[in-house]
Amino acid sequence: MNCPVCGAEHFSVPGGGKAAPAGERLCPYQGVPYTGLRAGHDQIYFGRWRRIDASTIDLRRAYHQLERLLNGIAVALETEDIPAARSDLGKAVEALHTAGPGEDGPEALRYLDHALSYAHRVIGDLLHEKGLPPHSPADFAGWYDAGEVPFREDW
Ligand SMILES: [Zn+2]
Numbered sequence: 001m002n003c004p005v006c007g008a009e010h011f012s013v014p015g016g017g018k019a020a021p022a023g024e025r026l027c028p029y030q031g032v033p034y035t036g037l038r039a040g041h042d043q044i045y046f047g048r049w050r051r052i053d054a055s056t057i058d059l060r061r062a063y064h065q066l067e068r069l070l071n072g073i074a075v076a077l078e079t080e081d082i083p084a085a086r087s088d089l090g091k092a093v094e095a096l097h098t099a100g101p102g103e104d105g106p107e108a109l110r111y112l113d114h115a116l117s118y119a120h121r122v123i124g125d126l127l128h129e130k131g132l133p134p135h136s137p138a139d140f141a142g143w144y145d146a147g148e149v150p151f152r153e154d155w
Pocket of ligand 1: 003004005006007008010026027028029039
């Protein structure tokens, strides 16, 4: 189930799959600038493809989610004049294409990770233009199944 507010797949309450009580906030991104981009980023950031036991399907899914995220970022950038962000977006697209759809193995993983890092930088640039601090996925970790993810920090 995708969240009706941000479009990402996250829990409806922090830390669990239970439904939120009436009147509770259902989406942690509600009301923040670039809701969809932040949520799209975090859905990938906390995605299954980064787990040790990730399957080819998880990777293919991450590829398509990244593709959607980069398209969304490109649309957001159309109305902004931030050359550094455009350059980073270009690098993200290049990394994504290098990774390729349906590929797995450490090389593909590394390029997908690069693409996500560049995407994060561009989102940070967009927020900076509005005088806002960078996006921090850790702030939203409780809404994802992130506790058991053994991140491969040594890439
Ligand atoms: Zn949401």
